[in-house]
Amino acid sequence: MNTQAYDLIGDIHGHADELHAMLAKLGYEKTGCTHAHPAGRKVVFLGDYVDRGPKIREVLETVRAMVDGGNALAILGNHEVNAMRYHTPGPDGLPLRPHEDTKTAQHQATLNQIDTAGIRQWIDWLAKLPLTLDLGPLRAVHAAWSDRAASELAQAGPLEGHTLIKYSMPCTRGYDTISWLVNGPEAKLPRGIKHRTADGTLRRDVRLKWWKNLRGLTAREAGFPETADIPDAPLTGVPEIDYPAEAPITFFGHYAVEEDRPAPVTPRLACLDYGLGKGGFLCAYRWDGETELDPHKFETIKQGAK
Numbered sequence: 001m002n003t004q005a006y007d008l009i010g011d012i013h014g015h016a017d018e019l020h021a022m023l024a025k026l027g028y029e030k031t032g033c034t035h036a037h038p039a040g041r042k043v044v045f046l047g048d049y050v051d052r053g054p055k056i057r058e059v060l061e062t063v064r065a066m067v068d069g070g071n072a073l074a075i076l077g078n079h080e081v082n083a084m085r086y087h088t089p090g091p092d093g094l095p096l097r098p099h100e101d102t103k104t105a106q107h108q109a110t111l112n113q114i115d116t117a118g119i120r121q122w123i124d125w126l127a128k129l130p131l132t133l134d135l136g137p138l139r140a141v142h143a144a145w146s147d148r149a150a151s152e153l154a155q156a157g158p159l160e161g162h163t164l165i166k167y168s169m170p171c172t173r174g175y176d177t178i179s180w181l182v183n184g185p186e187a188k189l190p191r192g193i194k195h196r197t198a199d200g201t202l203r204r205d206v207r208l209k210w211w212k213n214l215r216g217l218t219a220r221e222a223g224f225p226e227t228a229d230i231p232d233a234p235l236t237g238v239p240e241i242d243y244p245a246e247a248p249i250t251f252f253g254h255y256a257v258e259e260d261r262p263a264p265v266t267p268r269l270a271c272l273d274y275g276l277g278k279g280g281f282l283c284a285y286r287w288d289g290e291t292e293l294d295p296h297k298f299e300t301i302k303q304g305a306k
Contacts, residue, residue, distance in 0.1 A: 007037075008044045008140065009284045010253040010272030011077065012063075014053020014109060018282045019062060021305045026284060034069040035062070042070075044133065046253040047077025047142040047182070050110045052277035057114055060122055067129075075133055076159065077142040077253065078182040080126050083107060084159065085168050087116075087123055096168040127160035131181050136248070138287060143184035143254040144210040145243060149177045184254060185210050187235040189219055195229045199278055206230060207255065211243045211269055225257045225271075249293060251285065262298040269293075276303060 007026045012019050020035075028035040028043070043066060049059050066072035085097035086107055097103055104111070114122065132150040133140040141150070156163050159178075167174040186205040189195070194202045208214060209224045215238070222238070223230040249268045256275035262283050264270050270293055274280045282301040285293070 003289065004135075005039070005041045005289070006044050006073075006135070006138065006287045007041055007284055008046060008251045008270075008272055008287060010046050010274065010282065011048035011256075011276060012045070012053070012059050012282065013048055013051055013079070013277030014056035014059050014113075015276050015282065015303065016053075016055035016058035016062060017306045018276060018301045018303060019059055022282050022284055022299065022301045023062075025299055025301065026286065028071075034065040034071055036066075036069070036071045043072035044135075044140050044251070045072060045074040046140055046251060046272055047075050048079045048253060048273070048277070049074075049077070050083055051079045051107055052109050054109075055113075056110050057118070064125060073133055073140075074129050075140055075142060076126065076129050076131050076182065079106075080129075081159070081178065081182050083110065083119070084123050084127060084164055087119055088164060088168075090165055090168070096165065124160075127158050127164070130154065131159070131178065137289065137291065138249045138251065139247075140251050142182045143252060144180055145247070145250050145252070146180050147242070149180050152177055153181065180210075182254075184208065185239045185241075187214075187219075187222070187238045189231065189233055189235065193231055193233055195219075195227075195231060197229075206235060208238070210241060211266065212241060214238050214241055225255055225259075227258065249287070249291065256280065262300065263295055264293040267292040270298075274300070279303060 023035045028037050045063055049063055050056050063074055067074050088096050090096045131153045167178045169175055185208045189204050194204050196202055206219045206223045208222050214222045218232050219235050220230045220232045251270050253273035255271050256273050256278055257271055272283045274283045276282045284299045286297045
């Protein structure tokens with residue numbers, strides 16, 4: 001039985017001041033180049049360290065020092081996977097992630113703060129991180145858990161070289177496998193119908209409640225996060241969901257939930273992304289071995305805190 005206590009921290013997106021404030025609130029002390037907890041607790045970082053925020057290099061340095069020092073575990077988010085693809089050529093010599101205006105804009109804060117050589121070094125380190133963690137009584141994934149996808153990617157090894165290329169070719173099973181874990185499943189609204197996301201983007205795709213049986217549900221019933229802007233319309237291309245209700249506690253990020261106070265999604269599911277990179281707050285959860293989530297064990301740090 002795993003008796004290690006963990007503090008799980010959601011999407012940081014280059015906000016180092018808020019990260020350091022959270023670590024202090026959770027009881028971690030600065031020891032040399034790293035942060036350590038006097039009681040031996042460890043952090044689990046849920047991905048999305050880069051892009052958007054003002055201190056991306058400092059976030060990466062903090063996460064790496066804690067991981068390398070044995071004081072934390074970390075997984076990849078979609079922004080790290082996107083960065084790897086953006087800076088890695090495919091078989092045709094072109095970047096695996098095209099340098100289109102919209103994709104470059106998403107990565108621009110990182111490009112502004114870290115030079116090309118520095119980004120390459122960070123990508124080499126990030127590539128060694130896993131996409132999921134299964135720690136027995138709890139699990140961690142950036143967007144959506146899948147036993148099949150988690151097992152396949154764990155067996156594939158580090159996301160670099162030929163492995164990165166294999167899982168980066170659009171419209172392939174490999175691409176869909178990694179996308180489930182770091183982007184989560186989506187379905188489409190009927191032609192001509194769109195909804196507006198928190199950052200103002202009009203989308204025809206709806207992010208889904210990947211832990212529910214979605215058959216027969218409308219977009220508003222199936223969509224996550226739940227917002228009034230998602231229309232009460234049918235969906236197309238709804239995937240089969242195989243997430244068992246008896247699965248252990250699972251923590252995820254990614255979805256930039258627009259709520260004032262964090263709360264469990266279900267008794268065994270918690271999203272820890274409350275949109276710090278979009279004006280929200282940093283969220284964490286103190287886990288001490290419980291098999292169901294305690295609403296009182298979430299911790300938050302407002303944007304701008306030091």
